[in-house]
Amino acid sequence: MRAYAASSRGPLQRRLLHTSRSLTYNVLAIETSCDDTCAAIISRDREKNTAALIDHVKITLDSSLQGGINPALATAHHHQSVGPLIRDVLKKHADTTIDLVCATRGPGLPGCLSSGVTFAKGLSLGLGVPYLGVHHMLAHLLTPRLFEAAEGYSGHKTEFPFLSLLVSGGHTMLVLSKSLYDHTVLCNTADVAIGDALDKCARTLGFQGNMLGKVMDQYCRSADTPSSQWNIPMPVDNKNDIRYSFAAFHSYIGMKKKETQAETTPELALEVQTAIFNHLMKKTKAAFNIYKKEIASATTLVCSGGVAANPRLREALQELCAKYKLEAVFPDPYWCTDNAAMIGWAGIELHEDGYRSDLEGFQIPKWPLAEFEKEI
């Protein structure tokens, strides 16, 4: 029997070589870093420099009963969902040849990442095509470039160097990206992420269900102006201290709710949301000023992550960016949350740049963007 290592001229290797030169190819991408099991198929035309999203499917874990994501339940959710999800999407697109399989390698919850990575590696072997492990945060940063690669697109193009503001339940960071592998985090959270703070504050105000920050946003849209009944203090209120910090909002709001027993109104909810956004804007502006020289050649600020779907935040950011001569780019709210399309696109950019993953590579739950390198 021939050993696996000796089969270097077998069908798998032939396909690998073929794919690295191919001008048109299709990518299957899997995202399982947190509580969304997602799969996408993207077709790429390298000659025309275009890409088209063929399909995207997602199954989100309902954590409303737990009041937050339970890592063990999230892992079980991915193990349960990823197989049927991929089976169905491949069946639906049976006439589409898959040439590359990508999966989120990190950062994220260890068990969740492992589910997607293991499935993708098995699938790549089964299909006889390469596997590529993608950095989740890089994928968020590159999201606008997928849609800018659509055939016939003629709007603003996000080119290196560019700035990104990632605002989600897991991250709050301002990043300067000079290339696929050169990222400088200009401002990061010292404690919890903005989305986490919004969710927790919303729960304290009495909201129930899943994605509470979003529920609170919908609720306070009927308010024209925020109330000023709780006089919420700004954390890290020193303009030379470039750190986001959101944990104090939750403790202060919990204390005020207990103390005043105030009824939650749209105006009060808006006061809480506005205070959190004001802190984000204040520190982002301070970072723009402190890193003026470093960011001088950037012309775009990409705002992504689940919180970037908030219309009030979008408006505030657009105003700030206009002052700094930056084009604010907001991916469609659906693509601001975790998805597999961004993983597929980042996989395409990396693959074409010569980045490779091998089957020995395992998930990297903690993977700072600044440590993402071509050779790993």
Ligand code: ZN
């Ligand atoms: Zn994410």
